Amino acid sequence: RYINEIYERGAKETCLVDGWSSHGRYAYIDMTAGPMKWGPTIGGDGVRGPSSLPRVPSFSSWISFSEARKGKSNNPHHISSMADDMKRYQDELVLLQISYSKICRFHAKAKSKECREMKNQIDNVKQSITSIETRGSSDSDFTSTIKTSLAGEGSENEGATSSPPVDLFLSQLGGFVENTVRQLIVPPAPMFPVFFLSRISFHVFIISNHNEFPPKSRQSFDYEMFKHELLRFKLSQQEFSFTFKELSMKSDQALAAAYASALRTVVVPEVHSYHNYNSKELKQEEGEGMISSATRLYLDSKSLRSHLTSLDESSHSSEGTTEQTDPFQTQIHIPIFLFSVKGKYPLFVDKYYQSKAMSDMIIAVQSDFQSWQTPLTCNSNPLYINLRDPTKSILASSLLLIGGLLPNHITYREEQKAAGQNWMWAAMGDSPLCALGTSSSSSFHPLSFTQTQIDIAHRNMLIGSMQISAFLLNAAVRLLLQQKTTLANVRVIEAEEVTRNLRYMQELHQATHLEWDYIANASSLLNWEQAIKHAKLASEHATNLHLISLKVTNMIRLETCKTPPSKQAAMMMMSKQGDTTAGMISIMA
Numbered sequence: 001r002y003i004n005e006i007y008e009r010g011a012k013e014t015c016l017v018d019g020w021s022s023h024g025r026y027a028y029i030d031m032t033a034g035p036m037k038w039g040p041t042i043g044g045d046g047v048r049g050p051s052s053l054p055r056v057p058s059f060s061s062w063i064s065f066s067e068a069r070k071g072k073s074n075n076p077h078h079i080s081s082m083a084d085d086m087k088r089y090q091d092e093l094v095l096l097q098i099s100y101s102k103i104c105r106f107h108a109k110a111k112s113k114e115c116r117e118m119k120n121q122i123d124n125v126k127q128s129i130t131s132i133e134t135r136g137s138s139d140s141d142f143t144s145t146i147k148t149s150l151a152g153e154g155s156e157n158e159g160a161t162s163s164p165p166v167d168l169f170l171s172q173l174g175g176f177v178e179n180t181v182r183q184l185i186v187p188p189a190p191m192f193p194v195f196f197l198s199r200i201s202f203h204v205f206i207i208s209n210h211n212e213f214p215p216k217s218r219q220s221f222d223y224e225m226f227k228h229e230l231l232r233f234k235l236s237q238q239e240f241s242f243t244f245k246e247l248s249m250k251s252d253q254a255l256a257a258a259y260a261s262a263l264r265t266v267v268v269p270e271v272h273s274y275h276n277y278n279s280k281e282l283k284q285e286e287g288e289g290m291i292s293s294a295t296r297l298y299l300d301s302k303s304l305r306s307h308l309t310s311l312d313e314s315s316h317s318s319e320g321t322t323e324q325t326d327p328f329q330t331q332i333h334i335p336i337f338l339f340s341v342k343g344k345y346p347l348f349v350d351k352y353y354q355s356k357a358m359s360d361m362i363i364a365v366q367s368d369f370q371s372w373q374t375p376l377t378c379n380s381n382p383l384y385i386n387l388r389d390p391t392k393s394i395l396a397s398s399l400l401l402i403g404g405l406l407p408n409h410i411t412y413r414e415e416q417k418a419a420g421q422n423w424m425w426a427a428m429g430d431s432p433l434c435a436l437g438t439s440s441s442s443s444f445h446p447l448s449f450t451q452t453q454i455d456i457a458h459r460n461m462l463i464g465s466m467q468i469s470a471f472l473l474n475a476a477v478r479l480l481l482q483q484k485t486t487l488a489n490v491r492v493i494e495a496e497e498v499t500r501n502l503r504y505m506q507e508l509h510q511a512t513h514l515e516w517d518y519i520a521n522a523s524s525l526l527n528w529e530q531a532i533k534h535a536k537l538a539s540e541h542a543t544n545l546h547l548i549s550l551k552v553t554n555m556i557r558l559e560t561c562k563t564p565p566s567k568q569a570a571m572m573m574m575s576k577q578g579d580t581t582a583g584m585i586s587i588m589a
Contacts, residue, residue, distance in 0.1 A: 014437075014438065015038060015378035015379070015383065015427040015436050015437070016036070016378065016379055017036060017378075017427050017428045018030045018031075018033035018034045018036050018053070018428075019425075019428045020428050020429060021184060021408075021425060021428050021429035021431065021434070021450055021452075022429075022450065023448055023450055023451060024450070024451050024452075025450075025451050025452050025455070027180075027184060027425075027428070027429075027452075029053070029428070031053055031054060031055065031056050032056055034050070034053065035049075035050035035053070035055075036048060036053075036378075036379060037049050037050060037378075037379060037380070038376070038377060038378040038379065038423060038426070038427050038436055039376065039377070039423040039426070039436075040375055040376055040377075040423075041271040041375050041376065041377050041382075042269055042271060042291075042375055044421055044423075045420065045421050046409070046411070046420060046421040046422040046423055046424075047423050048423045048424055048426075048427075052176075052424055053176060053424075054169055054172030054173045054176055055169075055172075056169065057165040057166075057169060085128075085132055086129065086132050086133075089125050089128050089129045089132070090129065092125055093122065093125045093126065093129065096118060096121055096122045096125065097122060099118065100115070100118050100119065100122060103115065103118070104118065104119075176424075179422060179424060180424070180425070182411060182412075183408060183411060183422060183424065183425050184408070184425060184452060185452065185456075186456075187405065187406060187408075187410075187411075187456065188406060188410065188411060188412035188419070189404050189406075189460060190400065190404050190406060192359070192404075193404075193464045193467065194402070194403060194404035194457075194460045194461055194463075194464045195329070195461065195464040195465060195468070196238075196461040196462070196464065196465045196532055196535065196536070197238070197329070197330060197331055197332050197402075198237065198238060198239065198330045198331060199238070199239045199240075199241070199330065199331035199332075200238065200239075200240050200241075200331070200332055200334065200402055201240075201241045201242075201243070201331070201332070201333045201334065202230070202240070202241070202242045202243070202334050202336060202398070203243045203245075203333060203334065203335045203336065204223065204226075204242070204243065204244045204245070204336045204338065205245050205246075205247060205335065205336065205337050205338065206221070206244075206245070206246045206247065206338045206340055207247045207248070207249060207252075207255050207259070207337065207338070207339050207340070208246070208247075208248060208249070208339075208340040208341070209248070209249045209250070209256075209259075209340075209341050209342065210340070210341065210342035210368075212342045212368060213342075213368060213388065215246070215338065215340035215366055216244075216246070219388065219389070220340075220366065220388045220389055221338060221340075221366060221389065221390055221391055221394070222389070222391045223244060225391060225446070225447065226391055226394060226395060226398075227242050229395055229432070229447065229448065229449055230395070230398060230399075230402075232449060232454060233399070233402065233403060233449075233454055233457055233458070235458070235528065235529055235532060236529055237529070237532060237533065237536075254311050255311070257307070258304060258307035258308055258311065259299070259304070259339060261303060261304075261307055262299045262300045262301075262303040262304035262307060263297060263298075263299060264297070264298050264299070264300055265295065265296075265297055265345075266295075266296060266297075266298060266351055267293050267294065267295055268293070268294055268296060268351065269291055269292070269293060269294075270291070270292055270293070270294040270373075270375065271290070271291055271375065271377075271382075295345055296345050296346050296347070296348060296351070297343065297345045297346070297347045297348070298347065298348040298349060298350060298351045298352075299339065299347070299348075299349050299350075299363065299365060300350065301349055301350050301356050301358060301363050304337075304363055305358050305360075305361060305363065308337060308361065309360075332402075334360075334361070334362065334398065334401055334402070335360075335361045335362070336361070336362040336364060336394060336398070337361065337362070337363050337364065338355075338364040338365070338366060338390065338394070339363075339364070339365050339366065340365075340366040340367075341365070341366070341367055341368075342367070342368050343367065343368075345367075346367050346369045346372055346387055347365045347366075347367040347387075348365060349363055349364065349365055353393065354366075354385075354387070354390040354392075354393035354394075355390055355393040355394045355396075355397045356397060357397035357398070357400045357401050362394065362397045362398060362401070364390045364393065364394050364397070365390065366387065366388060366389075366390050367387045367388070368387070368388060369386075369387040369388070370386045370387070370388055371384045371386065372384060372385055372386075372387050376435070376436055378427060378436055383436060391432075391447065392432045392438070392447055393432075395432040395447065395449075396432045396433055399432070399433070399449070399453075399457065402457070403453075403456070403457025403458075403460055403461065404457065404460040405433060405453060405456055405457055405460070406433075407426070407433050407434075407435055408425050408426050408429075408431070408433050408434055408435065409421050409422060409423045409425075409426040409435050423435075423436070429450065430446065430447060430448055431447070431448065431449055431450050431453060432447050432449065433449075433453065455526060455528070458528035458531075458532070459523070459528070461532065462519065462523065462528065462531050462532060462535055465532065465535035465536065465538075465539060466516070466519065466535055466538065468539045468542070469512055469515075469516075469535070469538040469539045469541070469542035470542075471542075472539070472542035472543055472545065472546040473509065473512055473542045473545060473546075475546055475549075476505070476509075476542070476545045476546045476548075476549035479546075479549045479550065479553050480549055480552075480553070482553070483553055483556050483557075486560075489556045489559045489560050491559065492555055492556055492558075492559040493556065497555075498552055498555060498556075501548050501551065501552050502552065504548060505545055505548050505549060505552075508541045508542075508544055508545040508548070509545060511541045512538050512541040512542050512545065515534045515535070515537050515538035515541065516534075516538060518530070518531075518534040519531050519534045519535055519538070522534065
């Protein structure tokens with residue numbers, strides 16, 4: 001099956017990386033590999049380069065520092081010869097051990113003179129290696145020095161055992177860990193809020209102008225994988241539904257007009273790989289490229305959205321599409337319009353994207369270019385994507401709307417108060433959010449969201465739900481703060497109905513805070529089911545609190561309005577002179 005797919009679609013080398021973001025809740029990186037580099041070819045910042053990852057000090061540099069601290073010779077030639085001797089003895093030991101295991105594996109043969117001499121040679125080589133290790137410093141010394149440096153932090157002897165190689169390595173490692181946390185664990189959220197919704201409906205519309213290839217298949221848009229990956233984000237209290245419909249521009253003039261009105265042509269710069277040129281006149285060195293201009297088509301997302309929303313709702317809408325901006329809504333409809341075209345030039349959305357998430361829909365494109373060179377490179381090699389297969393891009397756009405997750409290379413720079421780019425983890429993983437990772441939904445390179453990304457999406461939903469309860473509770477408190485306890489309204493405050501409501505508001509206020517405590521405990525255990533359940537209860541308590549506060553304040557204002565202004569002034573003078581009635585409103589506020 002894999003061989004047939006390679007013959008049908010062609011196989012391209014993926015990005016060689018030195019780390020990986022797993023499907024679980026962990027990621028790893030090999031700091032002794034590389035150096036690696038990847039990112040955009042033209043423009044862009046935060047690209048992965050040789051200095052992006054801290055380098056572990058080499059054996060010879062660690063020996064150099066150790067010898068200098070002990071007052072021994074730190075002659076570079078002496079250091080180099082020690083490292084060369086170590087490498088030579090290690091290679092010799094491997095060869096001797098292989099020969100001994102093959103020749104002397106039988107008991108009778110092991111007693112022969114030849115095997116005894118070989119055994120003595122092995123022992124002599126081991127002694128030589130031990131001697132070099134005692135003269136210099138081994139890798140375990142480096143590890144123990146790091147532990148010693150960390151253990152002495154904050155003590156009166158801090159810095160006594162420090163070393164420049166260790167200090168430099170630890171400082172670079174700290175910066176790398178901080179950036180990794182910001183990218184993988186607590187990535188930036190979009191500008192719009194994300195709320196927990198009981199029902200999410202995805203409506204996929206494929207609009208095509210050809211019969212050259214099937215728009216929906218395992219080799220193009222993998223609809224089954226699309227559903228499978230999104231269903232991984234569903235909680236037990238949620239319901240996901242999917243509908244699918246194919247339309248033709250030939251039979252639907254309104255859709256064809258919307259497509260034509262939003263179609264644009266643009267010329268963009270491109271960097272071609274050296275291997276793409278066969279002309280002998282091009283004197284390009286390995287790793288360098290050739291810059292040229294290329295023509296491409298794209299759909300203007302704002303123009304297309306305007307035309308799609310104005311079409312006949314009974315024919316093309318998603319039965320009440322709503323934006324996720326109302327915190328009190330319980331369901332949302334997400335239409336996905338995939339335009340599948342056959343033409344001379346590749347087709348994109350807004351010049352560069354295969355799909356784009358709008359506030360109330362997703363616009364995606366599909367064109368017949370199975371191996372299109374992207375403006376991204378990995379280790380000086382260009383990366384290619386299959387423009388027939390927009391599954392990865394559509395999944396990323398869908399997750400942005402329902403979970404608020406951005407691609408891995410998008411970061412937020414707090415100093416500039418603006419979005420930025422960091423391509424460190426953009427290639428290490430097969431998630432749809434990895435821009436340089438797996439680019440197709442093929443069986444030998446399946447796409448898969450990580451468990452960490454699922455946690456982040458649920459956490460964003462939880463934060464949005466908690467913001468609702470916090471907003472309502474604070475609004476109720478502000479209403480109560482605005483009400484002054486005066487002689488003009490003391491009669492209504494002391495009434496049985498208002499007193500009962502004030503006590504009930506105190507209970508709701510305490511219940512909301514108690515639910516927040518439950519949410520904190522459940523979140524610490526990554527139990528999102530329970531956390532969302534308590535968030536919904538907190539929203540219910542805060543909603544009731546806000547409604548009762550409105551009722552009580554309206555009653556107080558009505559009583560104040562009934563009192564004539566002259567009488568209010570007299571009562572105010574009396575309250576200033578002495579007895580002021582403090583009601584339970586002051587306690588609540």
